[in-house]
Amino acid sequence: MTLLHSPTLDAPEKSDLTLGFLPLMDCAPLVIAKEKGFFSEVGLNVQLSREGSWASIRDKVMLGLLDGAQMLAGIPLASTLGLGSPRIPMVTAFSIGLNGNAITLSRELLAEIDELGHHPSDSSAAGLKQLIAYRQASGRPKITLAMVYTYSAHSYLLRYWLSAAGIDPDNDINLTVVPPPQMAVTMKKGLIDGYCAGEPWNSVAQEMGIGSPVISGYQIWNNCPDKVFAVLESWHDAHPATHQALICALIQASNWLDMPQNSEEALNILLGHAYLGPALSMLSHPQLKQGNRLFFRYAASYPWRSHALWFLEQMQHSQQLKEETDLQQVACQVYRPDLYRSVASKMKLSHPTIDFKPEGFHDNEWVLQGSAGAVTMGSDLFFNGGTFEPNRL
Incomplete structure (x- = not known):
């Protein structure tokens, strides 16, 4: 380059x-x-x-x-x-x-998920779904997760991840907005149980010992x-x-x-x-x-x-x-x-000379014909096997 x-x-x-x-x-x-x-x-x-x-x-x-x-x-x-x-x-x-985003859950929340038999390294939200059901049955407060803005990639990646496990983002948990620089300190205070944010705020939570990233934005949707x-x-x-x-x-x-x-x-x-x-x-x-x-x-x-x-x-x-x-x-x-x-x-x-491209069909590099030769593109898989093919104009 x-x-x-x-x-x-x-x-x-x-x-x-x-x-x-x-x-x-x-x-x-x-x-x-x-x-x-x-x-x-x-x-x-x-x-x-x-x-x-x-x-x-x-x-x-x-x-x-x-x-x-x-x-x-x-x-x-x-x-x-x-x-x-x-x-x-x-x-x-x-x-x-x-890329560059991740979903981070608090140390306490990960411990609760682990107690229910789900290993904290599991990148799916299956353990979180079980914990939500357990909390509902025992009358405990809902889990609160934060994103940086209502209309953001973070919000939609978080919703996509939760929905894939059968979690209703609007009813099964509380969703709230926290500015990125305040994410880690807000979780440290116990006001939120996790968040989706860009770097360096996931790494900051890990360095502070208050939480760990469970899945990256790249893992949810490659590139x-x-x-x-x-x-x-x-x-x-x-x-x-x-x-x-x-x-x-x-x-x-x-x-x-x-x-x-x-x-x-x-x-x-x-x-x-x-x-x-x-x-x-x-x-x-x-x-x-x-x-x-x-x-x-x-x-x-x-x-x-x-x-x-x-x-x-x-x-x-x-x-x-x-x-x-x-x-x-x-x-x-x-x-x-x-x-x-x-x-x-x-x-x-x-x-590229086109405006629209399909997503979720490539598990490795692929080539797009560009204005002056090939343009190499990256993988674009969704973690749950989903696809997105927009209608061409």
Whole structure:
């Protein structure tokens, strides 16, 4: 893997930008684009603003206090639909990698499951289902599990995992929202029994001795999407060249991050106090690639409309989306692979030429015909053998 071609782009309409991020491993493309000069190479002067919650990032982008941000993939979809916030359309033309999440259960909960005869290393939720039934029969309180945001990959992966074992996420347990940096301390206080979150917060719980990851997002869905870089649709319309420059810089940063020789330097940059310092300082051996995280390989930065459609269908299955909605129309409005392809072509980067792809059919690497040769893709199996094949437009 080598550095990509630096194209000649139109001058950005706005060069001084403020972008938001949360202290998670996958803020790395934004951090590296700034610290390694990829933003400045395309004429952008970027300041990164560390935020405390996903709701804060969503609201600040909506209010124009942030030009764009690292976001959960569900945020621009939910905002465009008016779910949990005013109906304000957003777009994404860049996926911030694959994988990186895990489900962590508390030490006490794992001990209870073990007492019922289920080994804690069992990655299914079968033991949890038995414990739920036992607690119900004995009149004990429901188990409480947290996710980072209602409309997030974490929420849908957690629901998918629970449902596969016959657990009703809306009735058999309590589901609550906790910002990622507060997950471990909230579990330590006994306020939640487990959570689904991105790294480093699963590793932090393990280092603190208060819980252990039982299954990773990768195990639930091989090479599952998680975060995106998103802006308001109106912001894109007013700043198309600036948006193009941002996409170019983020592609360069993601490619740089997936070069093995850069891992140590990237970690040292992320360890800076302004980024992930306080969280990573708690870990004995922090790793950038925890949870099978990829930033560039397997077209990890490509904004697949089929991924958007999967999230939208999960919203529908969870009864979060109550009104009749054309899911494909929303997926195509919010996810803009056409913008990605425009930039990738100028960078002479071979990229997918389709917007939708099936999931759950490949147990190993496979090849997709790209714009300038083959694009190698990764496995995409669901842990329960499920498949997802979106209808083509």
